[in-house]
Amino acid sequence: MTVTTDSVRSALEQAPALDRVESHLHPAGSFEVSDHEVPTGREEIWRFTPLKRLKGLHADAPLDGRNTKATWNAPEGVSVGVVTGDEARALRGVSGWAPNTRFTARVLAEVPATLLVDVPADVEASEPIVVEVDGTDADVTSGAHVVLRFGTHSKAVVVLNHTGSAAVAAVVEVVVADGAEASVVSIQDWADDAVHLSHHQARVGRDATYKHAAISFGGDLVRMDANVTYDGPGGSAELLGLYFADAGQHIEHRIFADHTAPRTKSHAVYKGALQGEKAHTVWVGNVLIRKVAEGIETYEENRNLVLTDGCHADSIPNLEIETGEIVGAGHASATARFDDNQLFYLQSRGVSEKEAQRLVVHGFFNDLIRKVGVPSIEERLLATVEAELAKNVLKELF
């Protein structure tokens, strides 16, 4: 589509105009795989990730394995399909970003096909576009490139639902054109042995609204970087995350809101619960407010609820501000166990300890689940929280 090509070009032309910011948030981007060393684990951006469990996805594991099956629906006016060849090549870096890690560079260079969801200008999708990605084999490694393109003044919800067993490195590029209203929900509901390393990169147009929800329950290791840049003033991004780590799981979410334009907004809320031996979660919330980004507003928040002994939550908000002319910037981070007073209050009304804990955990996630704003997903999330609770916490109390 012409709109997209044009705006990619203008974005690329615009990029050098932004001052280069010396910051660990910005390892130089490059499409050349050889420009990216294999990470050792000592790098700032890899220090929490157990590389050994990545099945080589961060290094040189083959990305051409067949280990997933994808199916989807396409509401009227929306096209969803796999493109290859020149068409796929033209979509590499369509979000106006150059890979900053080896695996993302490799995905763009080596994966021949792109799954393209195209919501043309002015189209309002009548129902969520749901892409089901079902893994078939966790011993096979693969790479995936996905492009979600929301045309000017379009409105749609895209759900990426991951289930089954697989080891996948994925790059999801999202283009939200001017005035569009885009929601992207990525659900990681993998089987216990899955490995999922993914990078979601969105470019939010002038006065556009972008909602990204990262929901991670399953998998041995799930790491997602959800990044946003802005293509013009007035864009707004809501970055939501909900995760539930069980014994032995590593769930890592990083966000990066790069305020590259004035009067833009970012609002991030990530909430997680942990239960069981060696459940480990990581949240790193990076926000950069560049010199040009006057009059922006940003707020980021991460809350973790630790349900049992033996788990560990890392939570690191990181705000870098290069202009004094901002409307508001703030962050909050908290990791806590059950609040004795809350449990006491509920129990003093006759509610058993088990039920009181269940209520508190549901309450902890409730407002976030409502914010996701997709009714079919809300119901599913409530059920999944329930199922997660049944696994561990409640069992221990009998």
Add this chain to the structure above:
Amino acid sequence: MSKLVITDLHVTVDTEDGPKEILKGVTLTINEGETHAIMGPNGSGKSTLAYSIAGHPKYTITGGSVTLDGQDVLSLSVDERARAGLFLAMQYPVEVPGVSVSNFLRTAKTAIDGEAPKLRTWVKDVNAALEQLNLDPSFGTRSVNEGFSGGEKKRHEIAQLELLDPQVAVLDETDSGLDIDALKVVSEGVNRFRAREGKGVLLITHYTRILRYIEPDFVHVFVDGKVAESGGKELADELEASGYDKYLTKANA
């Protein structure tokens, strides 16, 4: 039947300097249908008594007993005590984010009765209880106590009292922070509860004001972790006139 008997109750809390004794031998019997007021200065241990009866984990019982109709209350968990018929209206009700009042009330009622309330009558009962306490029906969808004003929290406690219908209610400074209209509304709620068959009330307060609306059968002056004097409601009038001074000097001497 509902008789709450507290005998020589000793309670400590853990502090940085080790355990500190707060209750130093409390003895009190609340017979079926009786309302007892406990009055005492700040820090005398009134809330400690209330929480200890309800079973808050912060407090350690080091001696004495509490029984409800002969059943040992202290060996029960917090929720078992509630299901046995005890209710505590808290001085500082706790916020539970994300849990709606209506979900909370239904869950509590189900736990207390051992079965879910009949849906149709229950919704009516809840709305009526809220309305009688001047709480808008929209409170049903709000998170428990979150963003409630001080007065709304107290009225919400009394709405729970009426709906959960315990045998013995301990009301910890339900009157504090209420303006005169709210005080009347809350008192009417407590009086409706008292009018039910055989209910016991332990009304903890700092001021005599509420006793004009809820007439106690007995008044106890609580000082330094125990009952310093007991009497009829005339004792409240005496306190109104002369305050706690005479007891405090006695306790400090």
